[in-house]
Amino acid sequence: xxxxxxxxxxxxxxxxxxxxxINDLGGYSEATKEKVLKAVxxxxxxxxxxxxxxxxxxxxxxxxxxxxxxxxxxYEFLNGIENVAYQKGFSVIVSHTYxxxxxxxxxxxxxxxxxxxxxxxxxxxxxxEQLEYLKKxxxxxxxxxxKADEESFPYVKVDDYxxxxxxxxxxxxxGHTKIGMVAGNPLDLISGVPRIKGFVEGLEQADxxxxxxxxxxGADYSFENGRVQFGHLMTKNPQLTAxxxxxxxxxxxxxxxxxxxxxxxxxxxxxxxxxxSLLSRITIPALTTLAQPLxxxxxxxxxxxxxxVNKEGQVKSFIMDHHIIERKSVKKLI
Amino acid sequence: xxxxxxxxxxxxxxxxxxxxxINDLGGYSEATKEKVLKAVxxxxxxxxxxxxxxxxxxxxxxxxxxxxxxxxxxYEFLNGIENVAYQKGFSVIVSHTYxxxxxxxxxxxxxxxxxxxxxxxxxxxxxxEQLEYLKKxxxxxxxxxxKADEESFPYVKVDDYxxxxxxxxxxxxxGHTKIGMVAGNPLDLISGVPRIKGFVEGLEQADxxxxxxxxxxGADYSFENGRVQFGHLMTKNPQLTAxxxxxxxxxxxxxxxxxxxxxxxxxxxxxxxxxxSLLSRITIPALTTLAQPLxxxxxxxxxxxxxxVNKEGQVKSFIMDHHIIERKSVKKLI
DNA sequence: TTGTAGGCGTTATCAC
DNA sequence: GTGATAACGCCTACAA
Numbered sequence: 001x002x003x004x005x006x007x008x009x010x011x012x013x014x015x016x017x018x019x020x021x022i023n024d025l026g027g028y029s030e031a032t033k034e035k036v037l038k039a040v041x042x043x044x045x046x047x048x049x050x051x052x053x054x055x056x057x058x059x060x061x062x063x064x065x066x067x068x069x070x071x072x073x074x075y076e077f078l079n080g081i082e083n084v085a086y087q088k089g090f091s092v093i094v095s096h097t098y099x100x101x102x103x104x105x106x107x108x109x110x111x112x113x114x115x116x117x118x119x120x121x122x123x124x125x126x127x128x129e130q131l132e133y134l135k136k137x138x139x140x141x142x143x144x145x146x147k148a149d150e151e152s153f154p155y156v157k158v159d160d161y162x163x164x165x166x167x168x169x170x171x172x173x174x175g176h177t178k179i180g181m182v183a184g185n186p187l188d189l190i191s192g193v194p195r196i197k198g199f200v201e202g203l204e205q206a207d208x209x210x211x212x213x214x215x216x217x218g219a220d221y222s223f224e225n226g227r228v229q230f231g232h233l234m235t236k237n238p239q240l241t242a243x244x245x246x247x248x249x250x251x252x253x254x255x256x257x258x259x260x261x262x263x264x265x266x267x268x269x270x271x272x273x274x275x276x277s278l279l280s281r282i283t284i285p286a287l288t289t290l291a292q293p294l295x296x297x298x299x300x301x302x303x304x305x306x307x308x309v310n311k312e313g314q315v316k317s318f319i320m321d322h323h324i325i326e327r328k329s330v331k332k333l334i
Numbered sequence: 335x336x337x338x339x340x341x342x343x344x345x346x347x348x349x350x351x352x353x354x355x356i357n358d359l360g361g362y363s364e365a366t367k368e369k370v371l372k373a374v375x376x377x378x379x380x381x382x383x384x385x386x387x388x389x390x391x392x393x394x395x396x397x398x399x400x401x402x403x404x405x406x407x408x409y410e411f412l413n414g415i416e417n418v419a420y421q422k423g424f425s426v427i428v429s430h431t432y433x434x435x436x437x438x439x440x441x442x443x444x445x446x447x448x449x450x451x452x453x454x455x456x457x458x459x460x461x462x463e464q465l466e467y468l469k470k471x472x473x474x475x476x477x478x479x480x481k482a483d484e485e486s487f488p489y490v491k492v493d494d495y496x497x498x499x500x501x502x503x504x505x506x507x508x509g510h511t512k513i514g515m516v517a518g519n520p521l522d523l524i525s526g527v528p529r530i531k532g533f534v535e536g537l538e539q540a541d542x543x544x545x546x547x548x549x550x551x552g553a554d555y556s557f558e559n560g561r562v563q564f565g566h567l568m569t570k571n572p573q574l575t576a577x578x579x580x581x582x583x584x585x586x587x588x589x590x591x592x593x594x595x596x597x598x599x600x601x602x603x604x605x606x607x608x609x610x611s612l613l614s615r616i617t618i619p620a621l622t623t624l625a626q627p628l629x630x631x632x633x634x635x636x637x638x639x640x641x642x643v644n645k646e647g648q649v650k651s652f653i654m655d656h657h658i659i660e661r662k663s664v665k666k667l668i
Numbered sequence: 669t670t671g672t673a674g675g676c677g678t679t680a681t682c683a684c
Numbered sequence: 685g686t687g688a689t690a691a692c693g694c695c696t697a698c699a700a
């Protein structure tokens with residue numbers, strides 16, 4: 001390995017001076033700068049970020065912790081994160097935890113040992129143990145599309161309650177009155193519950209009631225779950241003219257089930273999804289959906305984290321705007 | 335920050351001993367081990383991987399370089415990579431380059447500066463400059479779903495020529511004779527050309543000729559490109575009964591175009607994709623496609639890289655098996 | 669403008 | 685078994 005000493009020798013100067021010109025610190029003549037740069041070039045020297053980190057106590061690296069892979073959202077988040085990280089001069093270490101507490105803990109510990117400057121914790125519920133751990137370390141953390149039960153760390157989220165509420169009134173505005181929902185996990189306090197609650201109350205606001213038989217629940221937000229839940233829902237409630245799916249993946253599952261059951265979308269039943277993931281543009285018919293600005297959320301989270309790392313003032317949790325993107329899966333009833 | 339010195343003081347011993355018990359090196363009494371462990375626990379000490387890396391000259395971190403985000407393959411590769419990396423005790427730094435040579439070079443340099451133990455270069459053509467650079471450094475590199483023009487670095491790939499050839503004979507076996515192709519980029523030597531060549535020669539093998547009007551080309555493998563190319567192809571060649579799309583994304587684009595044009599799939603025209611990405615299960619009809627073992631390829635690439643890092647024998651390029659997954663988009667002609 | 673020297677938190681080589 | 689102490693490659697006072 002070729003070090004700063006080699007460069008110094010080649011340039012016939014000291015390592016201090018080499019360090020100065022490499023880091024653009026000024027305080028050296030143009031001549032020596034030339035010499036040093038030439039030496040760097042000819043030797044192919046590349047400074048050792050590890051050594052630098054050790055002394056400046058910063059790695060310019062952040063860690064991102066994701067739950068299971070199955071979700072298509074993850075990748076869009078990651079893109080947003082990586083974009084601004086790159087732009088701000090940070091590298092990003094990713095780890096998947098499959099929502100296993102043990103693995104989450106290991107990932108966290110590993111990131112801390114590697115001395116990342118900050119951590120983005122995405123899309124997953126945080127266990128008490130992990131929260132305690134993170135609080136003990138002083139490492140900056142921001143939550144992405146999730147939040148801690150307390151106000152310990154800032155988060156970036158959409159207002160799921162309001163979003164689901166808006167979906168309900170959207171459907172009502174389109175003239176629907178017999179409306180169902182394929183919900184996510186009713187035990188998921190972060191996304192599951194608010195979407196259900198928001199939707200139900202949105203309907204109530206329009207003087208529509210929805211009883212429990214018109215809502216089905218599942219374990220996750222997957223294609224397969226959407227497929228079977230939608231099947232159950234429609235056999236129990238064939239009168240429905242519109243149903244809200246708690247994710248685009250579920251909605252596309254519903255689409256294939258509708259196809260299997262010979263139900264026309266949107267002619268016979270309207271479908272509306274959630275997320276505006278890549279999927280929603282690709283299905284037939286294309287999905288009308290509640291859009292979360294996924295890439296933007298990743299960017300925002302990373303922005304906030306970098307701010308915290310650089311101690312640029314106080315960072316507050318941020319609620320991202322949502323809106324409904326109209327495509328082809330919802331029919332207006334006259 | 336709490337260091338090994340603090341632990342040593344707390345445990346009333348030397349840092350050398352603390353280091354020994356932490357690294358399980360033996361050569362200490364059970365009693366001191368207890369003391370040290372207790373001190374570690376009570377202080378919440380976590381060793382500094384940066385400092386360790388500096389001296390052992392290994393970071394237990396690998397870098398992964400991807401091109402643009404648009405591809406859905408990327409994430410599956412990443413999952414495979416991250417799986418075995420985790421299992422082998424490595425962290426992974428990802429970076430996206432948007433296929434911009436400048437940004438690729440920056441990413442590479444950054445990874446080298448951060449002293450990653452190895453690099454996986456995925457899915458993108460390698461420029462001469464980058465190749466030269468990587469060869470100069472002694473850092474292990476493996477190519478994933480791409481390869482260098484020379485035998486400089488090992489790669490993991492599917493045999494695109496043979497795969498496309500197999501697609502051709504598959505379609506022929508199903509009784510099709512009027513067959514078209516929506517190809518990828520004809521300038522893409524890694525994936526574009528072999529798929530085109532393999533497909534054409536597969537047809538010739540069955541005494542079917544395919545002239546240039548039955549093949550359309552595009553810039554990439556995207557949904558949108560598949561959509562418009564398929565439109566062109568079918569208006570020029572309405573007699574076609576089957577078409578091969580060079581990616582699943584393109585195939586799903588074709589599906590929506592077929593829908594727009596009122597062409598039934600597979601009743602009027604059969605479609606076959608390439609990749610077996612998540613998409614192919616989700617479209618209606620579900621796509622018959624040539625499957626690349628995406629996750630497996632990521633795993634294999636990481637496996638090889640770790641082997642190289644650990645200097646466990648010679649590592650050779652690896653051709654992954656491919657096969658056709660039959661779903662609903664190809665009709666058998668009687 | 670430049671160089672010397674003391675760390676940064678570890679591991680590893682010696683002695684004891 | 686255990687403890688000094690010299691690296692690892694760099695940054696940064698402090699001197700000169």
